[in-house]
Amino acid sequence: MxxxxxxxxxxxxxxxxxxxxxxxxxxxxxxxxxxxTKLRIEAALKQHDYRPNVYAINQxxxxxRTIGLVVPNLTDPFFAGIARTLEGLxxxxxxxxxxxxxxxxxxxxxxxLESLRAIKPAGVLLAPLGRAxxxxxxxxxxxxxxTVLFDSxxxxxxxxFFGSDNRQSVGLxxxxxxxxxxxxxxxxxxxPINPNAYKRRSAYIAxxxxxxxxxxxxxxxxxxxxxxxxxxxxxxxxxTDRQFKTNTVLxxxxxxxxxxxxxxxxxxxxxGRGAGSALRIAGHDDHPFSKFTCPxxxxxxxxxxxxxxxxxxxxxxxxxxGERAQSREAALFSGTLVLRGSA
Amino acid sequence: MxxxxxxxxxxxxxxxxxxxxxxxxxxxxxxxxxxxTKLRIEAALKQHDYRPNVYAINQxxxxxRTIGLVVPNLTDPFFAGIARTLEGLxxxxxxxxxxxxxxxxxxxxxxxLESLRAIKPAGVLLAPLGRAxxxxxxxxxxxxxxTVLFDSxxxxxxxxFFGSDNRQSVGLxxxxxxxxxxxxxxxxxxxPINPNAYKRRSAYIAxxxxxxxxxxxxxxxxxxxxxxxxxxxxxxxxxTDRQFKTNTVLxxxxxxxxxxxxxxxxxxxxxGRGAGSALRIAGHDDHPFSKFTCPxxxxxxxxxxxxxxxxxxxxxxxxxxGERAQSREAALFSGTLVLRGSA
DNA sequence: TATAATATTTTACGCGCGTAAAATATTTAT
DNA sequence: ATAAATATTTTACGCGCGTAAAATATTATA
Numbered sequence: 001m002x003x004x005x006x007x008x009x010x011x012x013x014x015x016x017x018x019x020x021x022x023x024x025x026x027x028x029x030x031x032x033x034x035x036x037t038k039l040r041i042e043a044a045l046k047q048h049d050y051r052p053n054v055y056a057i058n059q060x061x062x063x064x065r066t067i068g069l070v071v072p073n074l075t076d077p078f079f080a081g082i083a084r085t086l087e088g089l090x091x092x093x094x095x096x097x098x099x100x101x102x103x104x105x106x107x108x109x110x111x112x113l114e115s116l117r118a119i120k121p122a123g124v125l126l127a128p129l130g131r132a133x134x135x136x137x138x139x140x141x142x143x144x145x146x147t148v149l150f151d152s153x154x155x156x157x158x159x160x161f162f163g164s165d166n167r168q169s170v171g172l173x174x175x176x177x178x179x180x181x182x183x184x185x186x187x188x189x190x191x192p193i194n195p196n197a198y199k200r201r202s203a204y205i206a207x208x209x210x211x212x213x214x215x216x217x218x219x220x221x222x223x224x225x226x227x228x229x230x231x232x233x234x235x236x237x238x239x240t241d242r243q244f245k246t247n248t249v250l251x252x253x254x255x256x257x258x259x260x261x262x263x264x265x266x267x268x269x270x271x272g273r274g275a276g277s278a279l280r281i282a283g284h285d286d287h288p289f290s291k292f293t294c295p296x297x298x299x300x301x302x303x304x305x306x307x308x309x310x311x312x313x314x315x316x317x318x319x320x321x322g323e324r325a326q327s328r329e330a331a332l333f334s335g336t337l338v339l340r341g342s343a
Numbered sequence: 344m345x346x347x348x349x350x351x352x353x354x355x356x357x358x359x360x361x362x363x364x365x366x367x368x369x370x371x372x373x374x375x376x377x378x379x380t381k382l383r384i385e386a387a388l389k390q391h392d393y394r395p396n397v398y399a400i401n402q403x404x405x406x407x408r409t410i411g412l413v414v415p416n417l418t419d420p421f422f423a424g425i426a427r428t429l430e431g432l433x434x435x436x437x438x439x440x441x442x443x444x445x446x447x448x449x450x451x452x453x454x455x456l457e458s459l460r461a462i463k464p465a466g467v468l469l470a471p472l473g474r475a476x477x478x479x480x481x482x483x484x485x486x487x488x489x490t491v492l493f494d495s496x497x498x499x500x501x502x503x504f505f506g507s508d509n510r511q512s513v514g515l516x517x518x519x520x521x522x523x524x525x526x527x528x529x530x531x532x533x534x535p536i537n538p539n540a541y542k543r544r545s546a547y548i549a550x551x552x553x554x555x556x557x558x559x560x561x562x563x564x565x566x567x568x569x570x571x572x573x574x575x576x577x578x579x580x581x582x583t584d585r586q587f588k589t590n591t592v593l594x595x596x597x598x599x600x601x602x603x604x605x606x607x608x609x610x611x612x613x614x615g616r617g618a619g620s621a622l623r624i625a626g627h628d629d630h631p632f633s634k635f636t637c638p639x640x641x642x643x644x645x646x647x648x649x650x651x652x653x654x655x656x657x658x659x660x661x662x663x664x665g666e667r668a669q670s671r672e673a674a675l676f677s678g679t680l681v682l683r684g685s686a
Numbered sequence: 687t688a689t690a691a692t693a694t695t696t697t698a699c700g701c702g703c704g705t706a707a708a709a710t711a712t713t714t715a716t
Numbered sequence: 717a718t719a720a721a722t723a724t725t726t727t728a729c730g731c732g733c734g735t736a737a738a739a740t741a742t743t744a745t746a
Binding site for chain 4: 008024034060061
Binding site for chain 3: 018019020021022025033034037056059060
């Protein structure tokens with residue numbers, strides 16, 4: 001630190017003996033200048049502690065180096081974990097992630113996109129709410145800004161979509177449950193907000209029919225996103241009313257399963273695949289807490305490594321090319337069975 | 344929308360018939376202009392869809408209207424929930440929140456503060472990692488930017504601190520547990536990263552002694568932030584080794600309790616306050632999932648409404664005054680007992 | 687060492703807006 | 717209706733940096 005304060009790049013050019021345009025080049029890409037000048041600049045940086053003004057930078061650049069990242073709800077540890085992974089990938093690529101949560105609300109989702117519009121991101125990774133999303137609003141945004149959807153698909157919106165192959169994953173766990181005991185009843189919300197839920201329902205039906213079993217749906221009431229609560233209430237009722245035709249229940253997702261598990265416990269039902277158990281319960285998603293439920297939850301782990309890397313790679317490619325995708329890419333990744341205590 | 348595209352405020356001044364300086368005033372505070380001109384501007388806005396460039400704005404303003412918000416880890420639903428509350432309060436005050444997660448790492452915590460420095464926030468709300476924090480780094484930041492700490496205190500750092508009165512809350516639950524059964528053993532990590540953990544430990548000891556009981560600590564190994572896993576492993580060992588002197592365990596936080604609950608289940612121990620139960624387990628924090636554990640978790644709910652509002656109010660006051668606090672404010676809020684099935 | 691290739695410097699302009707001061711218009715009070 | 721108070725417009729400058737083109741310096745190639 002010296003006495004004279006470095007206010008801007010010009011000041012820093014003066015004390016470092018490097019011209020301002022060269023400094024500008026350096027800050028945009030340290031390796032775009034000669035190795036010797038790079039060393040000189042970095043030596044000067046250590047002495048004077050100067051940082052370019054991000055606002056001035058972004059005002060003048062043709063394109064910012066920020067990538068927007070919108071998830072349905074950060075309160076859900078599942079999405080919080082994914083967001084963290086994506087942030088890491090974005091940083092590694094030399095971009096700055098801006099993370100926003102839609103708080104399970106379509107209004108907030110649109111607000112988030114508006115906020116992003118204001119900061120002119122180079123691209124956006126969006127896990128939309130799904131059925132609840134304002135399709136026209138999201139589509140309008142995606143038209144103006146390179147947008148890759150993940151987790152939930154919105155037909156035809158965005159440059160690409162990456163998600164899970166629900167047909168495969170649900171088939172996998174239905175198959176396992178049928179082989180290891182009674183065929184599963186499917187436990188879900190009557191009117192899910194998430195498109196994956198619909199895919200999982202039909203995947204369940206298809207898998208059951210293929211195995212020669214009669215599909216059984218138990219659909220609980222409740223709207224909103226308090227899945228655990230909905231699973232608990234609906235599960236309590238279903239158990240009381242003996243709605244489950246077999247002793248095995250496949251839940252549309254882990255959060256519902258956590259609620260159902262809680263309901264079963266309250267009813268004094270022993271859950272698990274042991275001999276003395278009254279009920280088997282399985283979930284889907286490998287929620288961070290599913291390892292610690294009582295009993296631990298047998299579930300499906302989505303291949304979120306692949307989904308994440310492909311999503312980031314794709315948005316980076318779009319940014320690099322500088323033009324929008326001519327055809328909408330879409331890929332589904334396979335899940336794996338996570339065998340635990342509950343089924 | 345008209346054919347001519349509005350690129351900047353000057354263009355918009357032309358089509359709206361309002362001078363640019365007046366428009367600037369309007370965008371900084373819509374009520375600072377005459378009501379009639381406000382209407383004219385808003386009518387024009389509906390026709391032309393113009394938004395000021397945030398980068399140009401922030402480059403020229405003496406102060407931005409963003410408030411940084413840093414939490415230890417968004418993957419923890421507890422902090423994700425708090426972050427959401429704080430975001431709402433900040434928005435309501437007319438500021439823009441920028442949410443960052445330290446991912447439980449002191450390096451990331453410093454990185455976050457550096458990122459915030461770059462965007463020159465008007466103020467910052469920081470829930471530090473605690474013992475793991477780079478104290479010098481955080482202190483240096485807090486010196487340059489109005490900073491209010493919450494959740495975990497760092498001695499003398501920041502303009503204010505708001506958190507929970509662990510002495511009160513732990514006293515409350517120890518008291519309850521003693522009245523309703525055997526006195527609790529305290530279950531915690533040997534070397535906690537969080538300062539609250541130390542306060543809770545001594546609060547437990549003090550409360551026990553006051554009630555004439557012998558404090559019993561069961562301290563488990565493990566570092567890092569996988570509290571559930573640590574609670575599970577340590578809990579399994581403690582149960583096997585019969586380390587719990589009584590049938591009642593008070594956990595330092597809910598996440599440890601969730602792990603212990605899982606360990607007890609695996610051991611076939613029935614947890615709860617019923618007659619046939621072998622163990623009572625209580626937690627602290629009212630973690631979002633504590634309602635759905637098996638059995639549901641008796642715990643302490645921190646007064647996060649108060650902590651949140653006071654924190655935001657304080658940082659806003661600092662911003663308003665335009666000068667730093669002359670004396671460091673600190674306040675602790677009382678928790679309440681949440682009676683559920685586990686104890 | 688001469689030449690070509692590459693980096694850097696110089697010079698100059700523009701980005702979109704905040705902000706200040708003076709001149710002018712509008713509203714409110716008398 | 718007139719004067720005073722308040723809003724708006726005009727004019728002008730500055731913020732900190734990107735970027736382009738031409739001139740110059742440095743390095744690599746032969």
